[in-house]
Amino acid sequence: MNRVIRAAGFLLLALAITVPARLDLELQFDAALAVIYGLAILSLVLLTGYVGQISLCQATFMGISAFGTGMLVNTFHLNYFVAAAAGVLMSFLVGIVVGIPALRLRGILLAVVTLGVALVFDKYFFLDSAYGWFTGGSFGWHVSGTHVGSIKVDSLHVMPAYYVLLGIFVLVALAMLRLHDSGSGRRFRAIRDSELAAATMGVDLTRYKLVAFGLSAAIAGLGGALYPLVVGSVSAQPFSFLYSLQFAAFAVLMGIRYVPAAAIGGFFMGFMPVILVRLSHSLHHDIKYDWFQVVLGALLVAQLILLPDGVWGDVRQKLDHLQVKAPRRKVETA
Amino acid sequence: MLIQLEAYTVIGLTVGGALALAALGIVLVYRVTGVLNFANGAMGMFSTFVAWTVIYDPGWSRLRPAFLPEQVWVWFAVLIALVFSVGLGLALELGVFRWLVGRSQLIKAVVTIGILLLLQSGASLIWGNTQYHLPVNVVDPQRSVMVARVPVGWNQLLVMATAIGLSLGLAAFLQWSRFGVAMRAVSDDPIAAGLWGIPVRWVGSVSWMLGSLVAAIAGILISPFINFDTISLTLLVLDALAAALIGGLVSLPLTVLGGFALGLLETYPRIWIQSQDFPKLIALLVILAVLIFRARRVLLEKQA
Numbered sequence: 001m002n003r004v005i006r007a008a009g010f011l012l013l014a015l016a017i018t019v020p021a022r023l024d025l026e027l028q029f030d031a032a033l034a035v036i037y038g039l040a041i042l043s044l045v046l047l048t049g050y051v052g053q054i055s056l057c058q059a060t061f062m063g064i065s066a067f068g069t070g071m072l073v074n075t076f077h078l079n080y081f082v083a084a085a086a087g088v089l090m091s092f093l094v095g096i097v098v099g100i101p102a103l104r105l106r107g108i109l110l111a112v113v114t115l116g117v118a119l120v121f122d123k124y125f126f127l128d129s130a131y132g133w134f135t136g137g138s139f140g141w142h143v144s145g146t147h148v149g150s151i152k153v154d155s156l157h158v159m160p161a162y163y164v165l166l167g168i169f170v171l172v173a174l175a176m177l178r179l180h181d182s183g184s185g186r187r188f189r190a191i192r193d194s195e196l197a198a199a200t201m202g203v204d205l206t207r208y209k210l211v212a213f214g215l216s217a218a219i220a221g222l223g224g225a226l227y228p229l230v231v232g233s234v235s236a237q238p239f240s241f242l243y244s245l246q247f248a249a250f251a252v253l254m255g256i257r258y259v260p261a262a263a264i265g266g267f268f269m270g271f272m273p274v275i276l277v278r279l280s281h282s283l284h285h286d287i288k289y290d291w292f293q294v295v296l297g298a299l300l301v302a303q304l305i306l307l308p309d310g311v312w313g314d315v316r317q318k319l320d321h322l323q324v325k326a327p328r329r330k331v332e333t334a
Numbered sequence: 335m336l337i338q339l340e341a342y343t344v345i346g347l348t349v350g351g352a353l354a355l356a357a358l359g360i361v362l363v364y365r366v367t368g369v370l371n372f373a374n375g376a377m378g379m380f381s382t383f384v385a386w387t388v389i390y391d392p393g394w395s396r397l398r399p400a401f402l403p404e405q406v407w408v409w410f411a412v413l414i415a416l417v418f419s420v421g422l423g424l425a426l427e428l429g430v431f432r433w434l435v436g437r438s439q440l441i442k443a444v445v446t447i448g449i450l451l452l453l454q455s456g457a458s459l460i461w462g463n464t465q466y467h468l469p470v471n472v473v474d475p476q477r478s479v480m481v482a483r484v485p486v487g488w489n490q491l492l493v494m495a496t497a498i499g500l501s502l503g504l505a506a507f508l509q510w511s512r513f514g515v516a517m518r519a520v521s522d523d524p525i526a527a528g529l530w531g532i533p534v535r536w537v538g539s540v541s542w543m544l545g546s547l548v549a550a551i552a553g554i555l556i557s558p559f560i561n562f563d564t565i566s567l568t569l570l571v572l573d574a575l576a577a578a579l580i581g582g583l584v585s586l587p588l589t590v591l592g593g594f595a596l597g598l599l600e601t602y603p604r605i606w607i608q609s610q611d612f613p614k615l616i617a618l619l620v621i622l623a624v625l626i627f628r629a630r631r632v633l634l635e636k637q638a
Contacts, residue, residue, distance in 0.1 A: 297452030
């Protein structure tokens with residue numbers, strides 16, 4: 001089973017490397033967005049799937065690094081990638097600060113607090129003129145692009161940025177797969193299963209929870225930091241609380257405990273709008289983007305009733321059961 | 335300056351009354367079924383838009399008989415919206431939450447987020463998410479009375495009076511009526527309540543219907559005071575959660591007091607700070623303060 005999944009993973013990675021180069025610019029752009037969303041969902045797999053901490057403000061973490069990068073590039077004229085690294089650092093720090101309430105709170109109450117954080121940033125900090133020095137005012141930041149050696153990267157040449165993003169995604173995903181069974185990963189999962197038991201076994205809850213929040217914010221921030229490069233500008237709309245909720249919905253829907261769920265979720269989030277638009281064109285009937293969210297909400301509700309471990313988790317489990325059951329039946333009939 | 339302060343007090347109490355109403359719905363559902371309903375605001379929003387459709391949509395308002403004054407038609411629209419909200423609550427309970435009994439509180443809360451997304455984008459499909467919509471005026475918005483040299487609109491009085499009346503009424507209902515006792519019994523221990531012959535499922539359905547009804551009342555009454563679109567009412571859930579947390583997610587009268595206090599806290603800074611969405615920051619700070627200082631009281635961790 002694992003061998004099949006690994007082979008499928010390599011095949012998909014090969015497709016992800018080769019196919020977008022042949023697509024038109026709009027689809028290339030969506031491919032890059034898909035990886036950015038994938039990183040945001042991956043950050044939830046770490047925080048919620050591994051460590052059991054709820055966050056409804058991953059888009060906020062993305063936004064902080066995106067705005068931070070835009071600000072550093074525009075105001076201080078830093079090299080784009082230096083600015084991006086600083087942006088990720090900002091997300092990391094904000095993540096640790098948001099993690100502080102998590103030291104006292106669990107479950108739904110943490111969900112309330114992080115939803116509050118998302119709304120405050122979405123409706124206030126990202127939009128209010130008082131913070132224009134960070135958000136670039138009502139028009140946001142314009143980012144004209146950068147050069148890697150002699151290769152131009154901007155919103156009209158997104159492939160280099162796409163490859164950088166894909167590389168980051170693969171690295172983070174592999175690191176998380178390794179983390180799962182490492183010492184730290186076991187401590188993270190111990191916190192998820194029972195904080196009390198974990199603390200009794202000597203896990204430093206404060207340290208591990210804050211690190212988890214910081215790392216998760218930084219992973220989301222990696223996508224956010226490269227967002228301005230792909231899109232060419234930064235504004236508040238893509239980091240609204242609705243995206244945070246969509247990330248959470250997709251992560252839970254696909255299987256929040258599993259790394260591949262992030263790839264699947266990111267793919268759908270990135271491509272669904274353009275698929276809807278092209279479908280409307282070919283059907284001569286306008287299908288609004290809102291339908292995507294309607295379907296997502298309905299699927300999430302149905303999934304939580306029917307497939308509690310998410311699509312990936314439950315489908316895998318069923319397949320594993322099939323494999324185990326098949327030889328057993330033979331023994332019975334023999 | 336003093337007049338200004340008084341005027342802001344009136345606005346703050348109005349906002350507070352609306353928040354209290356929204357919070358009542360959350361507390362009611364949470365107490366009985368253990369579901370923290372993030373979709374409370376969205377449910378109220380959807381029902382409010384049903385009333386809006388009946389009043390302003392040409393297809394519907396055409397049905398108004400000529401002899402019927404417009405104000406009466408508005409009341410009729412509100413009635414339809416309230417009936418709709420009860421149906422919505424019942425549908426959600428039968429279609430969704432009945433199947434989640436025994437699952438963790440967190441799963442149920444995530445389900446409500448799915449419902450939030452569903453209602454929110456469903457509403458913007460039907461009614462458009464950017465346009466400004468005319469509010470639902472249950473009483474004439476021009477009418478006001480003078481209280482301490484400040485004009486207080488009838489609709490403002492209505493919000494405050496409904497919040498106080500509804501909370502006391504619901505508290506009395508829970509305390510003294512037969513069905514209220516059944517609701518409290520289910521809230522304490524659903525299995526034991528079932529053994530004593532209480533129709534646990536029906537009690538759950540009723541609390542969802544009541545919660546949805548209260549959310550609809552809140553949405554309709556607050557629509558004249560906010561930028562009435564699909565998003566703002568949905569987002570009211572954060573402030574409502576703050577008020578509900580002040581009441582420890584249990585006490586109805588404390589929730590209403592919390593709502594009024596929060597309304598004032600959110601409004602007074604507007605004397606100095608010109609920002610539409612600054613109150614969200616206050617709400618978050620209140621949530622944090624409540625959770626830090628009253629965490630034990632709130633964390634009754636109903637694992638229903």
